Structures are given as C-alpha cells and as structure tokens.
Amino acid sequence: MHNVVLLIDDSELDKSIYTRFLESTKNQDEYRVLTLEDPNQIPQIFKSVNIDCVLLDYKLENNKNGLELIHAIKQHSPYSGILFLTGFGDETIATKAFKLGADDYLNKSDLSQSRLEITVKNIIEKKQNQLAQAKTNRELNLLRKAIENSQSLMMVCEPEVGLFITFNQQVCRFLGVSELAIKSHSFMSFTDYFNSPAEWRKFVAELQKKKVMQIEANLINLDKEKVPFEIDCNYSRIDNKDYLLFSGTDISRLTKIQNELQTLVIKDPLTQLLNRRGLIASYEKTLQVATRENYAFAFAIFDLDNFKKINDIHGHQAGDTVLTQFSDLLAKKFKRALDIVSRVGGEEFIVIVTDKDKASIRQLFNDVIKTSPAVTTPSTTASCGWVCVQGNSQIKNYDRLYALADKALYQAKENGRNQCIEAKLT
Numbered sequence: 290m291h292n293v294v295l296l297i298d299d300s301e302l303d304k305s306i307y308t309r310f311l312e313s314t315k316n317q318d319e320y321r322v323l324t325l326e327d328p329n330q331i332p333q334i335f336k337s338v339n340i341d342c343v344l345l346d347y348k349l350e351n352n353k354n355g356l357e358l359i360h361a362i363k364q365h366s367p368y369s370g371i372l373f374l375t376g377f378g379d380e381t382i383a384t385k386a387f388k389l390g391a392d393d394y395l396n397k398s399d400l401s402q403s404r405l406e407i408t409v410k411n412i413i414e415k416k417q418n419q420l421a422q423a424k425t426n427r428e429l430n431l432l433r434k435a436i437e438n439s440q441s442l443m444m445v446c447e448p449e450v451g452l453f454i455t456f457n458q459q460v461c462r463f464l465g466v467s468e469l470a471i472k473s474h475s476f477m478s479f480t481d482y483f484n485s486p487a488e489w490r491k492f493v494a495e496l497q498k499k500k501v502m503q504i505e506a507n508l509i510n511l512d513k514e515k516v517p518f519e520i521d522c523n524y525s526r527i528d529n530k531d532y533l534l535f536s537g538t539d540i541s542r543l544t545k546i547q548n549e550l551q552t553l554v555i556k557d558p559l560t561q562l563l564n565r566r567g568l569i570a571s572y573e574k575t576l577q578v579a580t581r582e583n584y585a586f587a588f589a590i591f592d593l594d595n596f597k598k599i600n601d602i603h604g605h606q607a608g609d610t611v612l613t614q615f616s617d618l619l620a621k622k623f624k625r626a627l628d629i630v631s632r633v634g635g636e637e638f639i640v641i642v643t644d645k646d647k648a649s650i651r652q653l654f655n656d657v658i659k660t661s662p663a664v665t666t667p668s669t670t671a672s673c674g675w676v677c678v679q680g681n682s683q684i685k686n687y688d689r690l691y692a693l694a695d696k697a698l699y700q701a702k703e704n705g706r707n708q709c710i711e712a713k714l715t
C-alpha cells in the first residue's frame with residue numbers, strides 16, 4: 290500500500306523535484322504524489338482522498354502563504370502530517386508553522402532526496418501512531434463509559450488479599466461506601482463466600498489455573514443484607530503484575546422467582562403444607578437420620594371424618610376453612626426439623642415423625658384426634674392410621690408403609706371414626 294503525499298507549492302520546478310524524489314525511493318510505489326493547484330480546493334481533496342502527508346510551501350501564488358493553510362488542513366484531516374517548506378531559512382517562520390500544527394520543517398536550500406524521504410517517512414509514522422493511539426483512547430473511553438453505565442458490579446482486585454484497585458460506581462452504590470473507603474477494603478470483606486484467608490488463597494490458585502470462572506456468591510450491601518450475585522471471575526497478568534477481575538450481576542430477582550417456583554412445585558396452595566412431591570423429596574432424609582440414630586419412624590395418615598357432609602351442608606368454602614384449620618393444628622404439633630407434614634389428597638394428610646420411642650409419638654397422634662373438633666369450625670373429627678418402624682431390619686419403603694397405614698385408617702373409620710389405629714407389623 291502506498292502513502293499519499295500532497296504537494297501545495299507554487300513552483301513547478303520544486304514540485305517536479307519532490308515528485309521525482311518521492312517516486313524514486315528504494316521501495317517502488319511507496320509514495321503516490323498528488324498536487325493541489327488551488328488552495329481553495331482543500332476541503333474537496335481531503336474529502337475524496339486519504340492524505341498521509343502534505344508538503345506545504347511557505348510562499349504561494351496570489352500573495353498567499355502556507356501558514357494560512359495549516360489550520361484548514363488540520364481541520365479537515367487531523368491525522369495528515371504537514372511538512373512545512375520554505376526557501377528563506379527563517380527560524381521564526383518555522384516556529385510559527387510548528388505552533389500552528391506543522392509536524393516538521395525543511396529548508397528548501399538544503400533539501401536532498403534522502404532528507405526529504407526520511408522526514409516524510411517519520412512524519413507519516415508519527416501520524417499513524419497518533420491515529421492508532423487516538424483510536425485506542427476512543428475505544429477505551431467508550432469501554433469506560435460502558436463499564437460506568439453498566440448495571441453490573443465491576444471490580445479489579447489484587448490477588449494477595451483481594452484489595453480493591455479499581456471499580457465502577459455501581460460498586461460504591463451497592464456497598465454504600467465512598468470510593469476512598471472501598472480502596473481500604475478487600476473483596477473478601479464484602480462476601481460470605483470465603484470463610485477464611487485460606488479459602489481465599491485456594492480460590493485465587495484455582496482461578497490462576499483456570500483463568501476464567503463463574504461463581505454464585507452473596508455480596509453484602511450497605512444494609513448488611515446478603516444479595517445473591519453471579520460473578521464472572523478472571524485472572525489477568527498485565528505488565529508483570531497479577532490482577533483479579535470480577536463482574537457481578539445481581540440475581541436476587543431470579544433467585545426469588547426460582548424459590549417461588551420451587552415452593553409452588555412442592556407446596557399445597559390451600560394449606561401451605563408440603564404436597565406429595567414435597568413429602569417424597571423430604572422422606573429419604575428423615576428416614577436416613579431415623580435409621581442412623583435408631584429412632585422410631587412413624588408414618589401416619591390423617592383423614593377428616595365425614596368431610597363430604599361439611600361441603601354439602603356448609604359449602605365448599607367452609608370445607609376449605611376446615612382443611613386449613615386442621616392443617617394448622619398438624620403444623621403446630623409437628624414442627625421439629627425432621628417432622629414432615631403434608632396434604633396429599635382432598636382431606637388426607639400424611640405425617641412423618643421420628644422420636645426416641647413410639648409412646649411419645651402415639652401421644653402426639655392421639656392429641657391431634659382429641660383437639661381437632663375444638664380447632665375446626667364447623668367442628669370436625671379426624672381419624673388416623675399409622676405404622677411405626679425402628680431399627681435397620683424393618684421395611685421402610687414408602688409404598689409399603691403407606692399401604693399399612695391406609696389399612697389401619699380404614700379400620701379406624703370402620704370402628705366409628707375419631708380415633709387412631711396403629712398397624713401391626715407382620
């Protein structure tokens with residue numbers, strides 16, 4: 290690719306010399322030389338051609354001088370170089386030309402091909418560097434703007450203890466701390482992700498190896514609330530120094546929706562008790578603990594008595610109220626960490642309880658039956674069939690225990706309702 294040089298000079302002889310000098314350089318076709326006869330054509334020529342360097346003579350036709358044109362050239366093409374030429378060797382003119390924005394100055398009296406070539410070459414190189422630098426600066430400024438306006442928290446920290454080096458305004462806003470105050474804090478102090486400096490060091494070592502990682506961590510905001518964030522982590526080495534780059538996106542809304550969806554999937558909307566899916570999900574954990582601790586593990590089915598009549602006489606709404614009242618009673622009675630209370634059908638509830646011995650569990654079940662008429666409006670009794678297993682050897686399969694408890698419930702209904710019957714294990 291050749292460089293384009295524009296000659297603005299009133300002397301035909303000088304123009305032919307410069308053209309010959311530039312067109313006969315060692316690298317053939319290095320320069321393409323154009324001439325501008327009428328300085329008023331500056332806007333047009335700079336619009337239509339990309340000019341790398343202008344050779345501008347001081348003395349021009351019609352009593353014009355090159356100094357007057359520098360401003361116009363710079364205005365139309367700030368990255369075209371200007372080599373100012375004069376036949377007078379006057380330093381004050383050269384100084385003026387530099388002040389106005391010329392890049393270099395040559396005296397026509399001691400101009401040689403090599404001198405012209407080197408000077409033009411240097412000017413073009415300098416201008417190209419300036420152009421590249423300006424482009425980089427513009428891109429950096431745009432990036433800086435994007436970072437500042439981003440909703441994400443962007444932070445750069447040093448890897449030793451995670452001290453902040455630089456960050457965007459979102460970080461200050463989120464943490465409620467001034468820029469100055471943040472610099473004395475570390476990334477570690479704004480998250481509960483690392484429980485010790487050792488954990489931080491382990492994380493940094495892993496990041497150094499992988500270069501890029503994504504973590505989910507809580508960041509602690511100005512109200513000391515833990516806000517869940519998804520954080521892109523990056524390990525970078527610049528000028529022989531290591532840096533950690535973090536870009537965090539607030540995922541609290543997403544987490545809330547996820548939790549709500551999870552709740553919807555496992556909870557009964559009327560009573561807020563677990564549904565069958567929720568019960569099955571918790572069942573194994575309770576069973577494991579009971580087996581490990583050799584606790585009694587009771588599986589009970591509670592069923593409201595003659596519930597159909599309540600609906601028929603008082604309406605479906607009243608039926609719903611009774612269901613809620615009975616659910617509250619169960620939730621209050623069985624509220625230890627491992628207890629499971631669920632509504633698995635219309636007026637059927639499954640309760641899983643573990644305890645050291647069966648007697649206290651029996652007591653709790655009987656209490657529910659006794660209390661039900663008092664807490665429900667209209668007053669409603671309930672029946673319960675249950676089965677209890679203890680120790681490793683006994684069958685604890687859900688379907689098997691359900692079948693046994695259901696059989697006992699059937700007996701309770703047959704025996705006149707309002708009672709608890711324990712299934713005998715065979």
Ligand SMILES: Nc1nc2c(ncn2[C@@H]2O[C@H](COP(=O)(O)OP(=O)(O)OP(=O)(O)O)[C@@H](O)[C@H]2O)c(=O)[nH]1
Pocket residue numbers: 559592593594595596597598600604605606607608609612634635636702706
């Ligand atoms: N209000 C209300 N009723 C429901 C709901 N789900 C099921 N049911 C009703 O519960 C009633 C259950 O009736 P049955 O299965 O005959 O049982 P029951 O009348 O309680 O009789 P026993 O269990 O033998 O004492 C039906 O009428 C269902 O329509 C609900 O969410 N709300």
